[in-house]
Amino acid sequence: MSLTKSELVEIFRKLVLIREFDLLAIELRKAKRIYGAVHPYVGEEAVAVGVCAALRPTDRITSTHRGHGHCIAKGADINRMMAELFGRVDGYCKGKGGSMHIADFAIGMLGANGIVAGGMPIACGAALAAQLEDAGKVTACFFGDGATGEGEFHETLNIASLWKLPLLFVCENNRYGAGNAVESVRAQADITLHAPAYGMPGIAVDGNDVLAVRDTAAEAAERARRGDGPTLIHCKTFRSLFHAMRDVPPPETRPDDLLAAWRGRDRDPITRLEDHLIGGGTVTTAELQQIRDAVKRDLDAAVAFAEASPYPDPNDLLVDMFAE
Template sequence: MAGASKAVADSRANLPFVYRQYSPEQLRQVLHKMYLIRRFEEGAEECYMRGLIHGTMHLSIGQEASAMGICMPLAEDDQITSTHRGHGHCIAKGAEVSRMFAEFFGKTTGYCKGRGGSMHIADVAKGNLGANGIVAGGIPIAVGAALSSKMMKTGKVVVSFFGDGANNEGAFHEALNMAAIWKLPVIFVCENNGYGMSTSTARSTAVKNIAERAAAYSMPGVIVNGNIFSEVAEASFKAVERARAGEGPTLIESKTYRHRGHSKSDRNRYRTKEEIEDWMANRDPITLFETELRDFGFIDDHGIQAIRDAVAKEIADGIEFARASPAPEIATLENYVYTEHA
């Protein structure tokens, strides 16, 4: 995205990174998208409760600043691989919520034509190579995409999102090592929300910070407060610059929290109500960003309300689009297994 002009930049010299780097309009769009992610997931959850969506889903409510911050410096043709908790990444990379809802409803107008659902949501045209049902499954794939970028000299940067649980999978270690020895343009983003399903990182992971793992692969390991948009975006910006310059990968650990349970089967027995309420009341990423924007004079209450209203309409329209869309014909069951059947 284009940077702010020098005069404007000077007037914001003491503000955090994103307020110096991006225009007020761009930042208001970020708030818009953070709301869009939040309301999309709330809408999906409601549709699930009402029986309109089946299966399961993993909500990233509480992690919106992480998805938006990482994607902020990416170009449209840069690529990402995502996780089972990937709705936010998908929207942050540019997906339309209507086609996402349609996918959740299993409709032909969905991004995966009803074959993937929440866990495999993708938007290849916008560079999202897909969420993944296998923990750490997308990490080597991102390294392969970065290898393509290097071999074809496209200049693309690839981001691999994964959770704290993935850092104990072999694929994580193998992929980071290969990215480092081949100096590939890839950024590893560990969204550490404290728990791999029910098991806390304290119980599962030998290092205190997952970013420390970067030392083993001779790449920078950066820790950011994943609930502060500017911190995440700044780390991502630097990692993207490093990747594009051919200097190799970066591991960013974005410390955050999911407000909801792991999936729809979660009874929340492994964390306290007080802990959850504390994160929701005091460290909500949208509240934090919105307050900053208002305090720094980038938006007023009227502007905030306009964003909320616009998002509410987008969500309602998206759900309506999904409901009205056609379901796949049973006769098309075996489509897309092989290319010639497409």
């Protein structure tokens, strides 16, 4: 499916924004300007951006512990995201959530989640609501390869297929669950094979090709909107950096040749789209540089916004516990 130039440029901008946001988060964390854990999405940007490019603003998503990319792809405000990382009151969760619990229900982003597969039942619930409302909304449920080891993965695939829920199960197979290679924890390495077992289509896609991800997600979303049920989209990608850091990034333990192969210009999701767009004459190098410059300015502004925001008042500790 062909996209307009402005759509392609926006896809490129979001890839770059996610990449730079997380690289900046790592530096901010090393400098102890933000708190907690950082789980960088570097290398996997095409999955979130490709899937969300196929969604409508009223569609919903659930995310994971590695959730910054999903937030940005769905349209979250980076100022409020950054303020949350800084633990400030203007953050999405007023400083109560932090990196692993960013949500923006107003844009259908139902939350990052610190528990592997924890968001999957919630995504099914959102899809059930959409089915009952019959308003053509779909839910995209992002999860990693590690989630396939959890009961919630199997339970939700079964129920979603049984009830024909309007869902996209988006598996980000980045080849490692924390420090463990996929083949070391799965008896059957091919995650796509879970789909036929639960009576739904399973499609493997190059998760570093944002346009391929977008087309696959668009087809799955159309199927879901028709009432034909969920699709398992197996996005083959790679976590370019570490699983998580607190004060300092952990040492790299994965093979050098694997890292080199996935970080190459022909495989990295950003340079790959860049070469495609320039090679096809869609945009110029100068135009892409303008986008990169604008992203840097936006991120500088986000940090300034976050630092200008006050810390939450300890007197508000009990606020937001229960709804009226």
